[in-house]
Amino acid sequence: MALIGILGGMGPLATVDFMEQIIRLTGAARDQEHLPMLVANLPHTPDRSAAITDGGADPLPALLAGIDLLNRNRVGVIAVPCNSAHHWYAQMRAHSEAPLLHIGEVCAAAIAPQVTRAAVLATRGALTAGFYQAALVERGIEPVLPDPDTQQAVSACVAAVKADRLGDAAAHLCAALDALTAQRIEAAVLGCTELPIAARELEMREFALVDSTLELARETVRYALARGWNRPA
Amino acid sequence: MALIGILGGMGPLATVDFMEQIIRLTGAARDQEHLPMLVANLPHTPDRSAAITDGGADPLPALLAGIDLLNRNRVGVIAVPCNSAHHWYAQMRAHSEAPLLHIGEVCAAAIAPQVTRAAVLATRGALTAGFYQAALVERGIEPVLPDPDTQQAVSACVAAVKADRLGDAAAHLCAALDALTAQRIEAAVLGCTELPIAARELEMREFALVDSTLELARETVRYALARGWNRPA
Numbered sequence: 001m002a003l004i005g006i007l008g009g010m011g012p013l014a015t016v017d018f019m020e021q022i023i024r025l026t027g028a029a030r031d032q033e034h035l036p037m038l039v040a041n042l043p044h045t046p047d048r049s050a051a052i053t054d055g056g057a058d059p060l061p062a063l064l065a066g067i068d069l070l071n072r073n074r075v076g077v078i079a080v081p082c083n084s085a086h087h088w089y090a091q092m093r094a095h096s097e098a099p100l101l102h103i104g105e106v107c108a109a110a111i112a113p114q115v116t117r118a119a120v121l122a123t124r125g126a127l128t129a130g131f132y133q134a135a136l137v138e139r140g141i142e143p144v145l146p147d148p149d150t151q152q153a154v155s156a157c158v159a160a161v162k163a164d165r166l167g168d169a170a171a172h173l174c175a176a177l178d179a180l181t182a183q184r185i186e187a188a189v190l191g192c193t194e195l196p197i198a199a200r201e202l203e204m205r206e207f208a209l210v211d212s213t214l215e216l217a218r219e220t221v222r223y224a225l226a227r228g229w230n231r232p233a
Numbered sequence: 234m235a236l237i238g239i240l241g242g243m244g245p246l247a248t249v250d251f252m253e254q255i256i257r258l259t260g261a262a263r264d265q266e267h268l269p270m271l272v273a274n275l276p277h278t279p280d281r282s283a284a285i286t287d288g289g290a291d292p293l294p295a296l297l298a299g300i301d302l303l304n305r306n307r308v309g310v311i312a313v314p315c316n317s318a319h320h321w322y323a324q325m326r327a328h329s330e331a332p333l334l335h336i337g338e339v340c341a342a343a344i345a346p347q348v349t350r351a352a353v354l355a356t357r358g359a360l361t362a363g364f365y366q367a368a369l370v371e372r373g374i375e376p377v378l379p380d381p382d383t384q385q386a387v388s389a390c391v392a393a394v395k396a397d398r399l400g401d402a403a404a405h406l407c408a409a410l411d412a413l414t415a416q417r418i419e420a421a422v423l424g425c426t427e428l429p430i431a432a433r434e435l436e437m438r439e440f441a442l443v444d445s446t447l448e449l450a451r452e453t454v455r456y457a458l459a460r461g462w463n464r465p466a
Contacts, residue, residue: 011264012256016249023245029396031244034276041252043267044465073302163262232277
């Protein structure tokens, strides 16, 4: 039995959202056509962004413990629906027998080819880590980062989703997107898995929103269906 | 680290719904106050209802393999968000080191004490298994079972949720609830974890709907919070 391994709980609602995208994208007509998953939902993992920017507790031991747990149970691939955790992607990959998808890479690859300027909405930690900026520049896309006030709104949105205050979260995200509208961007990367949950409460924008949770789910489903994991052994 | 073990995938959307109820009921303000879970989402488990009523493939080996997987990873309690699978509750419990909650028992216990007649909406398999009827009778509640046409609508609702056709699912459930309105019931047990997903698309009824997913989530959260599993070790 080949299982999709999910290292989650960062945060828990984002993990559930990611699983739901996988289920919807599988397009199954009955239970037995769906994809098996093993989900380690480990919310006690220390805050990733605070560790990167403020010297907070190191999440790497908890991340590696989760990777170990999934490998012990012989998952066939691992997805981590938390962007900031990808600051430790190299360490997690080196530690894992199963291949590890990279949320930032798959998300950057999903931006339409005509886009030349894209905003990156993410935690302060993920922006400090810099993997989104590098992935965009590599594709010839100029990354546009929020000013401090706008970043404050993005961070407040993330915290509100983690506390299940979706109305507040949507208001914060709306303020951030309004501020970015003046920046002549053609796309905005929702580079934190809490942001798409808030975005679903909002109206469409004149620029495209690139949903990192959805793009990671698409890649995960593609990987698993190509290997026939939806078919019972 | 104490983990909540979830044996799921029966079906996958119901598992995600169950996890979401756990997350919401935990009432945490940030990731690190949430409850850790290990979720074995195993949709290839043979159809439980077909095995009970039509001699379909036996799901017990797959159920026990899932129970084994969760125990190998030392979960502290196991919840199975699939009512029909509780036909094999005794075998799963005997096989498990971790305690196993019973969805039918916690759901029946959640019915308001003044209720004397309650409909049971469930798969044909779960009704044949009979644990809901027994749990209601034990509490002095008369179980009311759907007639064949109404049961057909309930089964169609369950199948539609498993195929992610929520509009169809809601229409089938609405037809079933309309038919039951004539039966002088005071409550209807949604005794299949697909049904609450369809019920959320509907308007309120004059009788209470008792949501087996929500009641199992309440009991699971109560169990875990009482043991402090929301606090990092």
